[in-house]
Amino acid sequence: MTAHGNILCSHCSLPVGLRPMERRLNGEDCGFCCYGCCIAFQVKSGRQEEWEAAWLLIQLGVGGFLSMNIMMFSLLLYSDAFTGADAGVLPWIHLLLWIFATPAVVILGGPYLRDMWLNGIQGRVTSSALIVLGVAAAYLYSAFAVFEGSTHVYFDSAVMVLMLFTVGRYLEAVGRARAARDLEPLLAAESERATVVDGAAEIRRPVRDVTAGTLVQVRPGERIPVDGVVIEGESNADEAVITGESRQVPKGAGCTVIAGSINIDGPLLIQSSGDGTATRWAQICRSVREALSRRSPTQRLADRVVGVSVPLVLTLGALTFVYWAQSLPFDRALLIGLSVLVVACPCAVGLAAPMATSLGIGRLARQGCLVRDPGVLETLAQVRLVAFDKTGTLTASEARLVGIDRDEASVDDVLSRAAGLERHSEHGLARAIAAAAAQRGIAPLATSNVRAIPGRGVRGSANGEPMAAGSMRLMDDLGWSLPAALAQRARARAASGHSVVYVGWGGRVHAVLSLDDSPLAEAETTIAALRECGLDVALLTGDLKPAAKRIATMVGIKAVQAGLSPEAKRAALDRLRHDHGLVAMVGDGLNDGPVLAAADVGIAVGSATDLARETAALVLPVDGLWLLPWAVDVARAVRRTILTNLMWAFGYNFVALTAAAFGLLQPILAAAVMAGSSILVVLNSLRLERLPDHVPAPIPEQQRSGAEAERARHDAGISAMAGLEIERS
Amino acid sequence: MTYYLVIFAAGFAGSFHCIGMCGGFACALGRDQRGGGATVLRHLLYNTGRLTTYCFLGGLAGALGQVICTTQGSIAAPLLSGSLDIAQRILAIGAGLLMIAMALQFFGLLQVFHRLAIGFGGSTVAMSLRSLLTARSSAAPLAFGVFNGFLPCPLVYAFAAQAASTAGALPGVLVMASFGLGTFPAMLMMGGVGRILGPDWRRRGVRLAGGFILLLGLITLGRGLLPSDAHIGYAWLGGHPT
Numbered sequence: 001m002t003a004h005g006n007i008l009c010s011h012c013s014l015p016v017g018l019r020p021m022e023r024r025l026n027g028e029d030c031g032f033c034c035y036g037c038c039i040a041f042q043v044k045s046g047r048q049e050e051w052e053a054a055w056l057l058i059q060l061g062v063g064g065f066l067s068m069n070i071m072m073f074s075l076l077l078y079s080d081a082f083t084g085a086d087a088g089v090l091p092w093i094h095l096l097l098w099i100f101a102t103p104a105v106v107i108l109g110g111p112y113l114r115d116m117w118l119n120g121i122q123g124r125v126t127s128s129a130l131i132v133l134g135v136a137a138a139y140l141y142s143a144f145a146v147f148e149g150s151t152h153v154y155f156d157s158a159v160m161v162l163m164l165f166t167v168g169r170y171l172e173a174v175g176r177a178r179a180a181r182d183l184e185p186l187l188a189a190e191s192e193r194a195t196v197v198d199g200a201a202e203i204r205r206p207v208r209d210v211t212a213g214t215l216v217q218v219r220p221g222e223r224i225p226v227d228g229v230v231i232e233g234e235s236n237a238d239e240a241v242i243t244g245e246s247r248q249v250p251k252g253a254g255c256t257v258i259a260g261s262i263n264i265d266g267p268l269l270i271q272s273s274g275d276g277t278a279t280r281w282a283q284i285c286r287s288v289r290e291a292l293s294r295r296s297p298t299q300r301l302a303d304r305v306v307g308v309s310v311p312l313v314l315t316l317g318a319l320t321f322v323y324w325a326q327s328l329p330f331d332r333a334l335l336i337g338l339s340v341l342v343v344a345c346p347c348a349v350g351l352a353a354p355m356a357t358s359l360g361i362g363r364l365a366r367q368g369c370l371v372r373d374p375g376v377l378e379t380l381a382q383v384r385l386v387a388f389d390k391t392g393t394l395t396a397s398e399a400r401l402v403g404i405d406r407d408e409a410s411v412d413d414v415l416s417r418a419a420g421l422e423r424h425s426e427h428g429l430a431r432a433i434a435a436a437a438a439q440r441g442i443a444p445l446a447t448s449n450v451r452a453i454p455g456r457g458v459r460g461s462a463n464g465e466p467m468a469a470g471s472m473r474l475m476d477d478l479g480w481s482l483p484a485a486l487a488q489r490a491r492a493r494a495a496s497g498h499s500v501v502y503v504g505w506g507g508r509v510h511a512v513l514s515l516d517d518s519p520l521a522e523a524e525t526t527i528a529a530l531r532e533c534g535l536d537v538a539l540l541t542g543d544l545k546p547a548a549k550r551i552a553t554m555v556g557i558k559a560v561q562a563g564l565s566p567e568a569k570r571a572a573l574d575r576l577r578h579d580h581g582l583v584a585m586v587g588d589g590l591n592d593g594p595v596l597a598a599a600d601v602g603i604a605v606g607s608a609t610d611l612a613r614e615t616a617a618l619v620l621p622v623d624g625l626w627l628l629p630w631a632v633d634v635a636r637a638v639r640r641t642i643l644t645n646l647m648w649a650f651g652y653n654f655v656a657l658t659a660a661a662f663g664l665l666q667p668i669l670a671a672a673v674m675a676g677s678s679i680l681v682v683l684n685s686l687r688l689e690r691l692p693d694h695v696p697a698p699i700p701e702q703q704r705s706g707a708e709a710e711r712a713r714h715d716a717g718i719s720a721m722a723g724l725e726i727e728r729s
Numbered sequence: 730m731t732y733y734l735v736i737f738a739a740g741f742a743g744s745f746h747c748i749g750m751c752g753g754f755a756c757a758l759g760r761d762q763r764g765g766g767a768t769v770l771r772h773l774l775y776n777t778g779r780l781t782t783y784c785f786l787g788g789l790a791g792a793l794g795q796v797i798c799t800t801q802g803s804i805a806a807p808l809l810s811g812s813l814d815i816a817q818r819i820l821a822i823g824a825g826l827l828m829i830a831m832a833l834q835f836f837g838l839l840q841v842f843h844r845l846a847i848g849f850g851g852s853t854v855a856m857s858l859r860s861l862l863t864a865r866s867s868a869a870p871l872a873f874g875v876f877n878g879f880l881p882c883p884l885v886y887a888f889a890a891q892a893a894s895t896a897g898a899l900p901g902v903l904v905m906a907s908f909g910l911g912t913f914p915a916m917l918m919m920g921g922v923g924r925i926l927g928p929d930w931r932r933r934g935v936r937l938a939g940g941f942i943l944l945l946g947l948i949t950l951g952r953g954l955l956p957s958d959a960h961i962g963y964a965w966l967g968g969h970p971t
Binding site: 055057058059060061062064065068069071072075076078079 | 777778782784785788789791795861866868871872873874875876897898899902
């Protein structure tokens with residue numbers, strides 16, 4: 001006996017044999033003796049979930065039962081099983097076929113008839129009409145033939161055409177369900193219910209009834225329905241849906257939780273911090289739903305083509321029939337006409353774009369990238385140039401220490417004193433100085449009598465000696481002198497767009513600290529990745545030229561336009577569009593709203609509200625700049641999929657139509673060809689599911705190394721400047 | 730007639746495999762709340778659906794065999810009776826080998842076909858079938874039976890291969906119908922009484938079914954390989970009805 005000899009199949013309890021199928025299902029390791037058992041096990045033990053395609057499946061099953069009987073007898077007829085002595089049973093077989101065909105036509109054809117009727121009363125002719133007409137002709141002719149006692153009936157054609165189209169429709173539904181599964185956690189916000197704790201009672205209420213301050217209980221495995229603060233309990237949360245963060249985040253009392261994240265392993269009592277409908281999750285949900293309900297320009301065009309083509313095909317079908325009826329028997333000509341109607345059915349065209357776009361929107365949304373409508377994806381795919389705003393987009397909005405000019409003091413001494421004062425202040429510049437000291441491992445000097453002077457700086461004393469850090473006015477107030485060389489350096493720094501902090505002690509100014517915003521860690525890799533995608537990159541900013549140039553060089557942008565007013569930015573964008581083609585603008589949404597709206601694709605980082613205001617067409621999550629190249633990849637993949645789908649669907653229809661008109665295609669074969677075309681379009685679209693993700697592991701790694709490099713450069717910058725000063729002083 | 734009886738017996742023995750694999754479905758269909766009659770109807774519908782699929786597959790396989798044989802120029806010779814042409818021999822060899830492979834699989838010796846069947850999107854199939862089991866409609870058991878028949882099952886493959894080797898739509902249908910009817914009693918019983926047979930008994934049944942399939946496979950293979958006048962087991966089976 002081998003090692004596997006004693007293992008029994010999880011489903012049928014027979015030994016699994018030498019090489020069992022091993023799967024992990026519902027968190028348990030299962031071994032199966034065969035594939036059938038594996039499926040059977042999943043069917044039997046899986047969660048009971050409502051499935052939209054269930055009714056379609058019943059329809060398909062019953063239709064399959066009837067049509068298989070019809071096909072079986074037709075096969076027997078075709079293989080001449082009833083010849084000679086058995087010829088007498090032929091009329092009875094035909095009658096039997098009719099009996100089977102009637103319910104099949106009613107069950108399978110019903111939806112098409114309804115669709116034709118509903119569109120017909122609105123004066124539209126859709127592709128359903130083609131199917132209904134074709135099938136009705138074959139069915140009625142065959143029924144007539146049964147009465148006549150004719151030798152040929154075509155019930156099999158009528159039923160199989162319907163069957164194959166229904167199979168196509170079913171697979172389409174499966175594809176849609178799969179696409180929707182991607183979006184399900186995002187769309188759940190509207191229907192979500194929260195367990196509200198009211199005294200001792202726990203009541204399930206819709207999320208929209210939850211207001212600020214409400215206590216909500218969340219069990220392990222449940223989705224956290226509202227934004228809020230943990231009052232009680234310990235757990236981990238999976239916030240991937242909202243933030244794109246794939247790591248689990250530990251949550252304890254006092255931690256904030258985000259609606260839409262999943263509470264993994266412990267019960268949490270949460271105090272809601274706002275209305276249930278005001279969460280980012282609900283916002284995402286609304287915008288995704290809205291995006292899905294819109295149609296892209298390509299799809300609108302395809303729909304229009306379909307609308308025009310249906311009457312044309314009807315005419316063509318009629319002409320084909322009339323033409324062939326002159327040379328062939330009536331029933332043969334009818335079949336050829338039927339083939340034309342069936343094969344021209346443009347179902348695949350209608351499928352081409354919506355599946356691909358909804359999959360794309362779902363993919364982006366799962367990473368927190370929201371899209372206003374499907375057309376945005378198609379435009380983004382064609383963009384030739386990406387223009388960036390500087391502050392808050394390419395740079396952190398927080399300042400960083402970038403230079404120290406000193407006079408008779410060491411860098412460590414200056415930083416230690418400055419940090420000693422500034423750590424008592426909440427000012428942005430103060431935080432940057434304290435952070436820079438901490439980064440270099442310099443302990444802040446112990447200071448006493450620290451006083452913040454609003455708008456000027458901080459003063460205090462250390463070792464009995466007064467110290468101050470702040471603006472020139474603070475130094476003037478104190479009457480401290482500023483060495484001429486230092487004053488000149490300070491003016492130069494200020495002129496190039498830096499913020500300047502003077503540090504003094506012992507009655508004079510000893511150093512000038514220069515601060516500026518510096519590029520985000522991921523900015524450089526993002527720009528490089530965009531270039532790799534073949535995109536041009538430009539920087540449009542309202543900042544001063546030197547500051548813009550410096551940042552641009554650091555992140556690797558060559559085209560820089562600085563000192564632009566919002567109007568000038570729009571004009572610059574127009575020029576870029578004229579020179580390059582479609583232009584995307586990346587900004588922070590707040591200040592750049594009008595410019596974003598003017599771009600072909602406005603991309604905002606971190607503010608979903610812009611989506612609602614229609615200023616931004618694509619919103620990246622907070623700190624999500626690095627997702628931009630990936631978003632472009634997804635958009636391009638979606639566009640490619642739509643184009644190949646359309647090309648395939650139209651090309652296929654055209655070739656098959658020609659073949660059918662020349663009488664080369666049997667109706668059943670024509671239906672199989674059409675169903676095959678739909679299936680191919682669905683499969684081609686579902687390939688988007690397999691698009692590589694934003695590579696969760698390597699990029700943070702890169703980011704980290706990028707951040708380290710940045711830090712190293714930053715340190716080097718300080719010491720380089722310090723070194724320069726040593727020579728000067 | 731004996732030929733079909735052998736297949737019926739093989740189907741009956743094979744239904745011990747079915748009890749393991751599909752018996753769960755029959756149990757899951759369970760009892761109808763509207764009483765015993767409705768329950769029987771439910772299970773009859775389920776098994777009828779299954780049988781229809783088998784017959785359809787048999788007819789299709791048989792017709793395929795016929796097409797292969799007739800495209801070789803000659804009109805399909807009355808099966809198993811006269812001399813066999815090249816195409817029929819190749820078909821018989823192919824079908825025979827397939828059946829032997831399936832039989833070996835039943836003895837746990839060959840597992841190739843499992844790998845082949847994997848990758849058809851099992852989770853989607855499972856999801857769809859699950860939705861049928863829980864559906865309220867009284868037509869659902871019929872639909873479920875129809876799809877059940879299409880589930881990849883070594884028994885069905887083996888007998889479909891046998892049906893193809895008959896090279897005729899009618900004998901193809903009859904082969905699969907005999908097989909399907911053979912599985913009828915056990916499966917119908919399953920719905921009523923649930924799991925009564927222990928794994929040991931079922932294992933014996935599966936071995937028996939494997940033996941039948943191996944025998945049929947060897948005979949089919951022999952038909953392809955041996956000279957026409959030396960068809961072993963042919964006389965024993967009483968010849969093939971035409």
